[in-house]
Amino acid sequence: MMRKRQRAGTRVAVLVLSAAMLSGCAEMNLFGHYAKRATSEPPPANASAAATYKIGKPYQIKGVWYYPQEDFDYDETGIASWYGPDFHGKLTANGEVFDQNAVSAAHKTLPMPSVVRVTNLENGRSLVVRVNDRGPFAHGRVIDMSRRSAQLLGFEGQGTARVRVEIMAEESRVLAGKLAPSGGPQEPAIVAAPRGSVTAESLPPPGSSEPSRPIVASAAKVDTSAQRSAAAVEATERKLASQEVSSVPVHSTGIYVQAGSFSRHDNALRLSARLSAVGRPNVEQVSVKGKTWYRVRFGPMTNVDEADRLLESVIAAGQQDARVIVD
Template sequence: MQGSVILRLPLIVGLLSLLAACASGPRAGGLPVVDDPAPIVAGTMRPYQVRGRWYRPEEQPRYDERGLASWYGDQHHGRPTATGERFDMNALTAAHKTLPLPGLVEVTNLANGQRVIVRINDRGPFVDGRIIDLSRAAADSLGLRGSGVGEVRVRYLGPAPRLGGGSRLQQASLERPADGPAAPDAFWIQAGAFSDREAARRVADRLGEQATVADGDRLYRVLVGPWPDPNAAEQARQAVIARGYADALLISSR
């Protein structure tokens, strides 16, 4: 086991130079590509007042905040959202006070590392310290429903597609490399995600024999590995981050 880890580590240097190719076209770091974005609902971009406080929605391409997330469900199910869409507590959606609607955000539960992409189509939550209000399904995906409130990181990804856009980022089914099955406790690095399978396959081919393509929910993820030792995999991930890919993701196959 130790020997196999040592043999894989020199490949990190080669991977770093090839990962730069992921930055063109689809966005790097496992982010989705929206080819047919829904138009921003103009009325949702006007300043508005709730409980005596003014909120001013605006384009925020660099939005990346940490704060508390809450969730809402049965009492709002089926009601219209700020965009005019019907709230579906079983869909991966959320409410935000100032980001463009509809849009996509990546939400990370800072307690367990679970990540999900949600479609923001409503305004809220209007409680101090809370930065996003999740649907029941999104809260379930992040492991937050039981606690009701949890600390999260929210990153704006851009416009939402005309329909849907939500995805659970850590539930992809892994394709095994051609040289045989991975160990039960194998660890992978997610190098990027693409809406087109052929684009993902081309990147995987450039990354070499340790790269494979995993079919996810509307996305094809390029995974590199496996590493049987999480410490070696983390070293590889940190090397990728040092080269400017701050969203490189370590995934366990278990």
């Protein structure tokens, strides 16, 4: 009797576990390579690698909320890391198959795919990559590069690098247009709704003997527009496939932990005082697009490890949005 109950309990546990796994599939795919840590089996060889244009809904990882959105002005500095062998051949967050030998990257909030230029601020190497996954979710990392991307940027061996990440707006729009042919993303974007246009045409007076004629779009114009669009897509994909590394001038940079940024000086001073137990933050006044901000920062740090340790302390003190920046 005891054995029967054990077998029955085992069957129930298996059924419950199977149901939980099925219900979690969609959520796991959202989190990209973070979620893939939960499984060691790659997708079947014939798994669909068809990419889709995906912005995604807000999501939470390790107590931190992320808000994906279109941002064609995105330009940020920080620390890059890379990922490869553990995820090679597995699905990315937008349905592609991850190839560690291709040039790609994971980002927490940019649409997938997006095209970004990543510049290693330590050696001046610069590379155009395709964002097709979500991550990195380690504190203090701004982007996670594929292994090949890290090799080309020259930081595979050291594991991390100070980088600048700039979205390439035109190329990103081209990919969005290709993968969302209906004219909009598959999921609602956090942007203003576009305005349609109305064309007015004078009508003949009542009783006119001239029959109405249908307005036919010029086939030549349509063909030309399609050709331009196809050429733009081809040029973007050619640029991504080239794995071409350019060299740009860079200046010396420092690593900082930014605990917060405020439009009011007194708010910055209050946070600085509250974090005095963690260290000695500075309150700096800066102007961004004509607006004055007061940043609460620690640093510069000696290295990434020191910045990581301090960042954890600042987060533990209640500043979940604190981040590592390079300046």
